Amino acid sequence: MKRFLYVIPLVVLIVVGGFATRQLIQVSGGKSVNILPSVLINREVPPFELAPIQGRERGFGSKDLLGQVTIVNLFGSWCVACQAEHPFLVKIKEQGLVPIYGIDWREKKPDAGPKWLAKYGDPYTLIGDDPHSKAAIAFGVTGAPESFIVDKKGVIRYKQIGPINAEIWQSTLWPLIQELRKQ
Amino acid sequence: MIRTLTVALMLAVFAPFAVQAVEPDEILKDPVLEARAREVGKQLRCVVCQNQSIDDSHAELAGDMRILVRDRITAGDSNQKVIDYMVDRYGDYVLLDPPFKAETLVLWIGPAVIAGLGLLWVVMLFRRRKAADGHMELASGTQAAPLSDDERHRLDELLKEDNA
Numbered sequence: 214m215k216r217f218l219y220v221i222p223l224v225v226l227i228v229v230g231g232f233a234t235r236q237l238i239q240v241s242g243g244k245s246v247n248i249l250p251s252v253l254i255n256r257e258v259p260p261f262e263l264a265p266i267q268g269r270e271r272g273f274g275s276k277d278l279l280g281q282v283t284i285v286n287l288f289g290s291w292c293v294a295c296q297a298e299h300p301f302l303v304k305i306k307e308q309g310l311v312p313i314y315g316i317d318w319r320e321k322k323p324d325a326g327p328k329w330l331a332k333y334g335d336p337y338t339l340i341g342d343d344p345h346s347k348a349a350i351a352f353g354v355t356g357a358p359e360s361f362i363v364d365k366k367g368v369i370r371y372k373q374i375g376p377i378n379a380e381i382w383q384s385t386l387w388p389l390i391q392e393l394r395k396q
Numbered sequence: 397m398i399r400t401l402t403v404a405l406m407l408a409v410f411a412p413f414a415v416q417a418v419e420p421d422e423i424l425k426d427p428v429l430e431a432r433a434r435e436v437g438k439q440l441r442c443v444v445c446q447n448q449s450i451d452d453s454h455a456e457l458a459g460d461m462r463i464l465v466r467d468r469i470t471a472g473d474s475n476q477k478v479i480d481y482m483v484d485r486y487g488d489y490v491l492l493d494p495p496f497k498a499e500t501l502v503l504w505i506g507p508a509v510i511a512g513l514g515l516l517w518v519v520m521l522f523r524r525r526k527a528a529d530g531h532m533e534l535a536s537g538t539q540a541a542p543l544s545d546d547e548r549h550r551l552d553e554l555l556k557e558d559n560a
Contacts, residue, residue, distance in 0.1 A: 346460035353485035
């Protein structure tokens with residue numbers, strides 16, 4: 214009995230340490246950077262309607278996402294990680310893999326977003342201007358970039374926190390998109 | 397006197413830091429609605445700064461959340477409806493005071509259980525010590541059994557050895 218008592222702290226340490234290590238491995242393995250799991254997964258895109266950015270005729274709203282599998286990508290010209298992600302989004306657009314809808318988040322100046330897109334390329338089917346985080350909060354976003362995969366019925370099926378890269382695209386996003394298209 | 401002065405000085409220096417982050421242009425004209433907005437804002441976590449309410453945080457997202465809270469309250473939503481709107485999007489994480497339910501059971505009960513186990517351990521330790529003390533009293537007391545002849549003989553031997 215006494216010996217058993219001495220083992221308890223060790224067991225607690227192993228259990229807690231095990232969970233911590235598992236989380237670390239998942240995060241570093243790029244498998245689940247979803248540290249804050251979105252409560253919106255498998256729920257409909259919250260209704261929103263955004264004005265166009267400078268130089269575009271149309272903004273976009275939740276209704277535009279219906280009837281097709283889409284990626285909703287949240288970016289900002291101030292966001293360094295978005296810059297890192299951008300070439301990959303442009304590649305997706307060039308290959309015509311899946312339409313990407315952009316939310317231009319929290320620009321200080323109305324021409325900041327358009328200038329940034331002119332410089333780095335514009336992969337977006339439609340772009341909405343979100344200077345006051347209306348859509349960002351509707352999507353439960355905490356930072357940029359974040360991307361959502363939305364199915365034909367307008368239901369959010371996946372949330373990608375941080376930049377999309379080739380590895381995540383191959384292992385997770387592209388297989389999911391293809392599967393959702395069959396439904 | 398000096399203590400009073402020190403406290404007054406510290407208040408004068410540090411009090412401004414405790415002031416809320418709500419910007420003057422955000423404040424609603426209707427004081428009743430504004431009071432409700434503050435009530436809601438106090439309960440909502442700034443999701444990019446871990447342990448501040450949106451009313452305390454200067455983060456831009458917190459500012460936008462404050463504005464949204466005011467928009468919804470002005471539009472006629474109840475306080476609970478506004479809070480539910482945020483929980484719908486950010487989960488329980490957005491609440492500074494996490495709700496009591498199955499997923500948060502460990503969070504709420506855990507510390508009490510650990511404290512209870514600790515207390516139990518301390519009580520057991522004291523009991524054991526008391527029992528040990530009891531034995532010693534018995535050994536030195538008059539009620540202890542007298543030495544047998546054999547024991548007395550061995551004791552004499554030992555004492556002799558010591559004196560030699």
